[in-house]
Amino acid sequence: AQSVAQPEDQVNVAEGNPLTVKCTYSVSGNPYLFWYVQYPNRGLQFLLKYITGDNLVKGSYGFEAEFNKSQTSFHLKKPSALVSDSALYFCAVKGSSNTGKLIFGQGTTLQVKP
Amino acid sequence: SAVISQKPSRDICQRGTSLTIQCQVDSQVTMMFWYRQQPGQSLTLIATANQGSEATYESGFVIDKFPISRPNLTFSTLTVSNMSPEDSSIYLCSVVLGNEQYFGPGTRLTVT
Numbered sequence: 001a002q003s004v005a006q007p008e009d010q011v012n013v014a015e016g017n018p019l020t021v022k023c024t025y026s027v028s029g030n031p032y033l034f035w036y037v038q039y040p041n042r043g044l045q046f047l048l049k050y051i052t053g054d055n056l057v058k059g060s061y062g063f064e065a066e067f068n069k070s071q072t073s074f075h076l077k078k079p080s081a082l083v084s085d086s087a088l089y090f091c092a093v094k095g096s097s098n099t100g101k102l103i104f105g106q107g108t109t110l111q112v113k114p
Numbered sequence: 115s116a117v118i119s120q121k122p123s124r125d126i127c128q129r130g131t132s133l134t135i136q137c138q139v140d141s142q143v144t145m146m147f148w149y150r151q152q153p154g155q156s157l158t159l160i161a162t163a164n165q166g167s168e169a170t171y172e173s174g175f176v177i178d179k180f181p182i183s184r185p186n187l188t189f190s191t192l193t194v195s196n197m198s199p200e201d202s203s204i205y206l207c208s209v210v211l212g213n214e215q216y217f218g219p220g221t222r223l224t225v226t
Binding site for chain 1: 145155156157158159206208209210213214217219220222
């Protein structure tokens with residue numbers, strides 16, 4: 001069965017510092033991995049995805065994620081955090097490209113302090 | 115990309131009543147998906163709606179409780195029937211276009 005784990009409920013960083021939000025996954029076959037962000041009272045916004053190719057994926061708002069097959073991880077990173085990055089982040093996986101069934105992690109709240 | 119709108123954006127309903135949520139997409143898509151996000155929780159797929167056929171429900175969700183319509187390639191509705199406070203959630207419509215999956219803004223439902 002497919003699953004996603006986000007081991008941290010909350011991540012706190014100071015503005016300007018690098019941030020990492022962790023995600024590990026379990027899926028049979030090749031994974032399709034996604035990061036979404038949810039701001040308060042707003043919908044889910046797509047940040048980036050890994051389908052195939054380069055292990056380092058660059059996405060929206062300066063975020064990037066590194067696919068590590070041996071560690072089954074897909075951590076979200078940003079070199080310099082902004083206060084406006086404070087939001088709820090979800091990692092998600094699906095087992096093939098032609099399905100809409102995403103398995104979501106529990107979410108990690110990112111708090112960036114000035 | 116796909117732009118998805120949902121109506122209503124939020125509602126407060128009484129126990130035992132039903133609410134129909136509408137989802138409109140600006141592109142024609144084969145499959146539309148309905149997710150639920152309970153308070154403080156992650157997102158869970160309720161069902162997949164294909165145009166011209168019955169929706170496919172995930173484990174734990176049934177058609178009598180969450181009937182879905184899919185009359186054309188750009189529109190779908192989800193009804194939450196005989197509501198109870200446990201149905202208080204955000205309900206999100208989603209589509210796949212290319213290799214990306216897009217979500218609507220959600221409908222925040224509160225059942226009193």
